[in-house]
Amino acid sequence: MSCPALDNATPWAHNFPMSPRNRRMPYRRDLVQKARELRKHSTMGEVLLWRAIKGKRLGCEFHRQVPVGEYIVDFFCHEKMLAIEIDGSTHDHEEQFEYDQKRQAWLEGNGICVVRYTENEVRQNVDGVVEGLQELVDAMG
DSSP: OOOOOOOSOOTTGGGOOSOGGGOOOOBOTTHHHHHHHHHHTOOHHHHHHHHHHTTTTTSSOOEEEEEEBTEEEEEEETTTTEEEEEEOGGGGSHHHHHHHHHHHHHHHHTTOEEEEEEHHHHHHOHHHHHHHHHHHHHHTO
């Protein structure tokens, strides 16, 4: 679950002269509606994790189902440039695994730390997942 030490610079940082807390990532506008639908149809793991991290409970603000570039991430903190992904059973298929690898490489290549948990991990140990996330957020400064 470790992410490389990240600074506040991203490849497009010169286009966003805002504070890190208010930084927004560029995204495809057509993904907004799909993100809304995903929010309405969350998995149990996503619901459990959202209840545990919403409202700056980790010291920074996360959003659910956020369009970032060509993709939608399950949870995203703009301030920390941190994405959290909850992988269900569909991620066990080779085709989905390859897509996830490509997607993660793009996100990390654009300065975003990506942390992945399985649906079962979150369902069975949400407190442990939150504890690990808190350690990561604290380490990111």
